[in-house]
Amino acid sequence: QLQLQESGPGLVKPSETLSLTCTVSGGSISSSSFYWGWIRQPPGKGLEWIGTIHHSGSPYHNPSLKSRVTISVDTSKNQLSLKLRSVTAADMAVYYCAGHGELGELNHWGQGTLVTVSA
Amino acid sequence: QSALTQPASVSGSPGQSITISCTGTSSDIGGNSYVSWYQQHPGKAPKLMIYDVGNRPSGVSNRFSGSKSGNTASLTISGLQAEDEADYYCSSYTSSTTLYVLFGGGTKLTVL
Numbered sequence: 001q002l003q004l005q006e007s008g009p010g011l012v013k014p015s016e017t018l019s020l021t022c023t024v025s026g027g028s029i030s031s032s033s034f035y036w037g038w039i040r041q042p043p044g045k046g047l048e049w050i051g052t053i054h055h056s057g058s059p060y061h062n063p064s065l066k067s068r069v070t071i072s073v074d075t076s077k078n079q080l081s082l083k084l085r086s087v088t089a090a091d092m093a094v095y096y097c098a099g100h101g102e103l104g105e106l107n108h109w110g111q112g113t114l115v116t117v118s119a
Numbered sequence: 120q121s122a123l124t125q126p127a128s129v130s131g132s133p134g135q136s137i138t139i140s141c142t143g144t145s146s147d148i149g150g151n152s153y154v155s156w157y158q159q160h161p162g163k164a165p166k167l168m169i170y171d172v173g174n175r176p177s178g179v180s181n182r183f184s185g186s187k188s189g190n191t192a193s194l195t196i197s198g199l200q201a202e203d204e205a206d207y208y209c210s211s212y213t214s215s216t217t218l219y220v221l222f223g224g225g226t227k228l229t230v231l
Binding site: 037039046047048049052060062063096100102103104105106107109110111112 | 120122152153155157164165166167170171176208210211212214217218219220221222223224225
């Protein structure tokens with residue numbers, strides 16, 4: 001059973017960089033069957049796609065965040081990472097990592113981690 | 120690209136059926152994309168309920184069904200049960216010329 005677990009600081013200062021890691025267990029992040037993505041959800045609001053990566057390809061990002069986002073995969077550690085630069089209060093959200101197949105079906109989710117942006 | 124449009128809320132009584140719509144454009148829902156639906160209970164991660172318009176993952180009740188017509192996708196829940204009360208999100212996944220995921224704004228389902 002594939003399991004995903006997000007980790008990282010729960011508090012980030014404005015203008016700094018948010019850095020999160022997602023550790024995948026029960027399967028390989030190098031699997032050709034899976035794409036890996038980050039999704040966020042501001043408190044009380046809906047889901048927003050941040051970006052997606054396949055271990056063998058380039059990442060894809062939400063155009064609204066593209067200039068601030070870096071998504072990468074570390075196959076040696078079976079981890080997915082997210083870096084979001086120059087954060088503001090608008091970036092405060094629960095951040096989820098998730099895995100999906102070629103039909104975009106996000107069928108594996110981490111539990112989510114709340115990131116607060118505050119000085 | 121704008122979020123997909125869903126009604127903010129729907130409600131129904133136990134045993135009834137409800138339908139949640141998800142409206143996009145010819146560039147997403149109505150185009151070469153894959154539609155999925157997610158259920159989210161408070162404080163929990165979303166759960167995949169429907170993928171590729173009308174397919175159910177293993178373990179999801181057959182009370183949940185999906186369809187699409189033009190630029191609008193729909194999720195129908197029949198035989199409403201108390202545990203169906205949750206937020207529901209549609210999404211559109213495009214991977215032709217580029218890869219892009221759009222979510223709907225979410226619909227709060229209340230079981231009366």
